[in-house]
Amino acid sequence: MQIFNHVTFSLSENDMRMVEAIPEGGNWKDIPLNIPSERLIGIRKTGGRTTLYGRLRKDFPSYTITTYFNRPGNGAYIHPTQNRVISAREAARLQSFPDNYVFVGSKTSLPKQIGNAVPPLLAYAIAKEISKQTKTKNVLDLFCGAGGLSLGFELAGFNIVAANDNFPASCESYKKNHTNSVLVEGDITKKEVKEKLLSIIKNKKIDIVVGGPPCQGFSYAGKRMINDPRNFLYKEFVEIVEKVKPKVFLIENVEGILTSNNGETYKSIIDDFSKLGYSLHGQKMHAVEFGVPQKRKRVIIIGTKNGIDPKLCFPDKKILDEKFQTTVSQAISDLPRIIANGGKDLMVLNKKPQSSYQKFMRGEISVKQFLKIIFA
Numbered sequence: 001m002q003i004f005n006h007v008t009f010s011l012s013e014n015d016m017r018m019v020e021a022i023p024e025g026g027n028w029k030d031i032p033l034n035i036p037s038e039r040l041i042g043i044r045k046t047g048g049r050t051t052l053y054g055r056l057r058k059d060f061p062s063y064t065i066t067t068y069f070n071r072p073g074n075g076a077y078i079h080p081t082q083n084r085v086i087s088a089r090e091a092a093r094l095q096s097f098p099d100n101y102v103f104v105g106s107k108t109s110l111p112k113q114i115g116n117a118v119p120p121l122l123a124y125a126i127a128k129e130i131s132k133q134t135k136t137k138n139v140l141d142l143f144c145g146a147g148g149l150s151l152g153f154e155l156a157g158f159n160i161v162a163a164n165d166n167f168p169a170s171c172e173s174y175k176k177n178h179t180n181s182v183l184v185e186g187d188i189t190k191k192e193v194k195e196k197l198l199s200i201i202k203n204k205k206i207d208i209v210v211g212g213p214p215c216q217g218f219s220y221a222g223k224r225m226i227n228d229p230r231n232f233l234y235k236e237f238v239e240i241v242e243k244v245k246p247k248v249f250l251i252e253n254v255e256g257i258l259t260s261n262n263g264e265t266y267k268s269i270i271d272d273f274s275k276l277g278y279s280l281h282g283q284k285m286h287a288v289e290f291g292v293p294q295k296r297k298r299v300i301i302i303g304t305k306n307g308i309d310p311k312l313c314f315p316d317k318k319i320l321d322e323k324f325q326t327t328v329s330q331a332i333s334d335l336p337r338i339i340a341n342g343g344k345d346l347m348v349l350n351k352k353p354q355s356s357y358q359k360f361m362r363g364e365i366s367v368k369q370f371l372k373i374i375f376a
Helices: 013-021 038-046 088-094 107-115 120-131 148-155 168-177 191-200 229-244 260-274 328-332 356-362 367-374
Strands: 002-007 076-078 138-142 159-165 182-185 208-211 248-254 279-286 297-304 343-348
Touching (some): 002 088, 088 328, 138 148, 138 229, 148 208, 159 168, 159 191, 168 182, 208 229, 229 260, 328 356
Parallel strands (some): 208 248
Antiparallel strands (some): 248 297, 279 297
16 A cells, blocks of 8 residues: 655754653653753743643554644644654645655645644534535635645535635645646635636535634724734635525634634634624534544634524534543554654554554545444
């Protein structure tokens, strides 16, 4: 069997000394004082998150995979047993992207593509609940990135009619993996891009619009920040929803969106969509509770109309006990050993799967079969 993107990133000599000093489950506190680092001096003076310079534990889920997993000091990204940061494929697995999902573009673009994505298993759990509320399955994905939301909805039986993003590498990955969807690449604030997108879906019945528009700049202390560039992206999402009139829309964002600007950001979102006739509900969701081997918390905001209760579009929490959560070892233990700055874009996978999650990643069992096993 072949796997893609099993490439890892370079470490300086000093980085390697630090990595070698950190035990499984350890962090910056384990780095000896004789290893020089201005950053570590600052962290030791003021204190720092326990995830900084963190080495993953085999028997626990990973911490949040961000766009900086190529650097050891930015979080808990050191492989549990090998002296390197995790590879792009390992990060993709921890995000719940199956092995046949290929990320294209430069090596330096991979962390941004993978770290910014919505875990497909989390998207799938939400999509399954939404499917109970609407009969039609046509979806428009805005700010689609490399396609995590789209993949989750596809796994749940939805049809992604069209999508839009402005990051070239993510667009190439999206097109590679979503061949039945039309991707409109470009800045959605530009008239020609928006008109092209709307023309593609003009004769389609789009019942669901999903995406992760930036929202943090929308309000500040109750006042609109008109010139914040993030506003324009959020407003485009609102405008598209107003024009398309879907039964359901979904916004994904960081967990702080509920309390950002003393709650004014979230209040502004509620107000904007309420004026369009939508009922809204937002809540934090923990990806690890839905089979994802990662402690990733995000806020999902769902808006509905035509009598659909937005609360019914959210899945129940599944895994509450840590002993049932998917671990790092269950996610990546079958992947080939590689060294820092090593690996290849295409490698042979010789080991047999060592967990049901790995069987799911390899395509040997379906998402339904995997979830049935872990939720049994």
